[in-house]
Amino acid sequence: MSRCHTCGKTEPGQAVCLTCGKTYCEDHIDRRCHHCFADPGSREEIRIAETYARDSFDGTPTYYKDDGFDERSAEIIRNKKKMEKPGLLKTLFSSPTLCIVILCILVFGITQLSALYSNELYYRLYAGLACWPDFILQRPWSLITYMFCHRDLVHLAVNMLTFYGFGLYLEKRIGKVPFLLIYFASGIISAIGFSLFSSNPVIGASGAVMGILAATAVINPDIKVLLYFIIPLKIKYVVVLFAALDLILNFATPNDSIAHIAHLSGILVGIIAGYICMKREKNRTRNTQWQR
Numbered sequence: 341m342s343r344c345h346t347c348g349k350t351e352p353g354q355a356v357c358l359t360c361g362k363t364y365c366e367d368h369i370d371r372r373c374h375h376c377f378a379d380p381g382s383r384e385e386i387r388i389a390e391t392y393a394r395d396s397f398d399g400t401p402t403y404y405k406d407d408g409f410d411e412r413s414a415e416i417i418r419n420k421k422k423m424e425k426p427g428l429l430k431t432l433f434s435s436p437t438l439c440i441v442i443l444c445i446l447v448f449g450i451t452q453l454s455a456l457y458s459n460e461l462y463y464r465l466y467a468g469l470a471c472w473p474d475f476i477l478q479r480p481w482s483l484i485t486y487m488f489c490h491r492d493l494v495h496l497a498v499n500m501l502t503f504y505g506f507g508l509y510l511e512k513r514i515g516k517v518p519f520l521l522i523y524f525a526s527g528i529i530s531a532i533g534f535s536l537f538s539s540n541p542v543i544g545a546s547g548a549v550m551g552i553l554a555a556t557a558v559i560n561p562d563i564k565v566l567l568y569f570i571i572p573l574k575i576k577y578v579v580v581l582f583a584a585l586d587l588i589l590n591f592a593t594p595n596d597s598i599a600h601i602a603h604l605s606g607i608l609v610g611i612i613a614g615y616i617c618m619k620r621e622k623n624r625t626r627n628t629q630w631q632r
Contacts, residue, residue, distance in 0.1 A: 526551020
């Protein structure tokens with residue numbers, strides 16, 4: 341039996357507001373009928389718990405059978421959510437990872453189409469999007485635009501496949517805003533780090549992608565991946581291997597077209613960001629345990 345916090349009515353299986361955590365009867369669960377300044381969520385989310393539900397690490401509600409949770413009600417809610425799946429465009433634009441992949445593909449397509457019109461326009465576009473170390477102060481926006489420009493199809497495919505594979509996981513694990521902060525911080529620091537050692541222009545999302553990869557390795561180091569689609573390795577070893585290769589190649593082939601310093605800078609930012617996210621998760625878990 342539970343008591344409504346508004347009218348005091350006592351009855352079994354009252355709904356719970358997922359914002360304030362209090363039980364309410366059918367007449368007072370609506371947000372207009374109780375003092376809860378935030379939206380308590382959809383009516384489906386409110387009715388799925390009879391006593392109380394808390395969020396787990398990945399943001400998925402965890403329900404407790406000992407509290408009288410009705411499995412039949414859960415099945416009804418799952419079926420309703422399947423019927424309410426968003427459309428394709430809404431799904432695409434609700435994910436930062438997919439948005440960035442689409443933007444990179446669009447920019448690559450535009451630059452390649454410009455080559456059909458004139459080579460001059462093609463080089464002007466690349467020069468305008470690239471980050472030039474000597475002109476960062478005059479063109480600070482290039483610290484962002486260079487990440488959406490790629491040299492060729494192989495460059496684009498490698499970056500976007502890696503980013504897509506780990507970006508979707510990381511944005512769900514830590515949230516969209518922290519994910520975007522890691523991505524753009526890694527990309528910006530990568531360009532700045534590269535500019536300290538070179539006067540050549542830099543393009544591509546490699547530094548930002550390395551930051552996402554490194555942050556994922558810190559948060560969940562035991563994820564298994566197929567290195568080059570062949571060799572099974574844990575992600576923590578993949579990051580160490582990439583960092584070692586970039587460090588060696590930076591000194592062995594200093595004049596190649598790969599920005600090894602940018603990769604290393606992105607990995608460093610990702611490692612730092614990953615530890616910050618881990619600390620936040622631990623603090624959140626500790627606070628949740630105290631609340632229980």
